[in-house]
Amino acid sequence: DVKVTQSSRYLVKRTGEKVFLECVQDMDHENMFWYRQDPGLGLRLIYFSYDVKMKEKGDIPEGYSVSREKKERFSLILESASTNQTSMYLCASSYLSSGRGPNTGELFFGEGSRLTVL
Amino acid sequence: GENVEQHPSTLSVQEGDSAVIKCTYSDSASNYFPWYKQELGKRPQLIIDIRSNVGEKKDQRIAVTLNKTAKHFSLHITETQPEDSAVYFCAASWYDKVIFGPGTSLSVIP
Numbered sequence: 001d002v003k004v005t006q007s008s009r010y011l012v013k014r015t016g017e018k019v020f021l022e023c024v025q026d027m028d029h030e031n032m033f034w035y036r037q038d039p040g041l042g043l044r045l046i047y048f049s050y051d052v053k054m055k056e057k058g059d060i061p062e063g064y065s066v067s068r069e070k071k072e073r074f075s076l077i078l079e080s081a082s083t084n085q086t087s088m089y090l091c092a093s094s095y096l097s098s099g100r101g102p103n104t105g106e107l108f109f110g111e112g113s114r115l116t117v118l
Numbered sequence: 119g120e121n122v123e124q125h126p127s128t129l130s131v132q133e134g135d136s137a138v139i140k141c142t143y144s145d146s147a148s149n150y151f152p153w154y155k156q157e158l159g160k161r162p163q164l165i166i167d168i169r170s171n172v173g174e175k176k177d178q179r180i181a182v183t184l185n186k187t188a189k190h191f192s193l194h195i196t197e198t199q200p201e202d203s204a205v206y207f208c209a210a211s212w213y214d215k216v217i218f219g220p221g222t223s224l225s226v227i228p
Contacts, residue, residue: 031214040127042207042220043162050214059119059217090161097150097214105150107216109161 003027006091006110013117019078021113023091030096032074033107034058034066037088046089049074050096081117089113120145122210124219132227137195139222141208144189148210151184151191154218156205165206166193198226 007022025032031050035043035058045058047066055066063085067075074093078085092107121144131137143151152167168175168182168191175182179198184191195202203226208219 033216035218040220042124043218045215045217048215056215058215094214094216097211105152105167105211105214106164107152107154107162109163111161 004091004093004108004110006089006113008113009111011113011115013081013115015082015117017081017117019081019115019117021076021078021089021091021115023074023076023093023110024072025074025093025108026072027093027095027108028071029093029108030071031094032068033092033094034064034074034076035090035092036060037090037112043090046076078115081115083117085115086117087115089115120148120210120212120215120217122208122217122219124208124222126222127220128223128225130225130227131198133198133200135198137193137198137202137224137226139193139206139208139224141191141193141210141219142189143191143210143217145210145212146186146189147212150211151182152209152211152216153182153193154207154209156207156221158204162207195224198224200226200228202226 004025034046048056049068065077091110149170154162156162181194
């Protein structure tokens with residue numbers, strides 16, 4: 001089974017703190033994603049990476065950065081947390097759609113990290 | 119950028135009835151359209167998907183249709199059961215980037 005593991009299920013941080021959310025996948029997937037989930041707004045893409053050291057902005061990248069130094073690990077960084085970044089953060093991974101892996105295109109999600117910024 | 123709209127935002131049906139959720143997308147380059155189901159407190163999971171070269175796909179009680187000209191795609195669930203109650207997300211993808219709709223909360227009333 002594909003396993004996508006997010007480092008923290010629950011975090012509480014203070015305004016202005018630097019926050020790291022880490023995600024590790026064990027299926028050698030090329031693609032990795034960070035989404036933010038808020039009620040009524042669905043899953044909004046923050047950043048997307050299709051290869052090591054490669055990243056692409058999603059719909060809401062402001063206030064966030066990412067790092068992908070190794071294929072299996074994708075980190076989301078909040079340089080200076082703000083209260084409007086209180087949310088559920090979901091990491092996901094998938095094979096390249098042009099690849100030959102099974103179920104190409106299917107996203108496998110982690111369990112989520114619920115961040116509260118006070 | 120790509121935008122995906124989804125309707126309705128909430129849907130209640132009697133057990134055994136059908137449920138239909140509709141989505142539209144903006145980028146004609148989108149070529150892959152998955153649907154995810156998220157049960158309360160759980161992670162989203164793929165239930166069915168369709169690629170741009172196919173007009174319809176069915177898997178038991180679930181079917182998806184795609185109209186590329188109109189940029190519409192829909193999820194149809196027949197003979198609904200209480201365990202179908204969940205939030206359903208449509209999505210559109212191009213070059214591996216996946217954008218989701220805002221979700222539909224489906225309640226199946228026994």
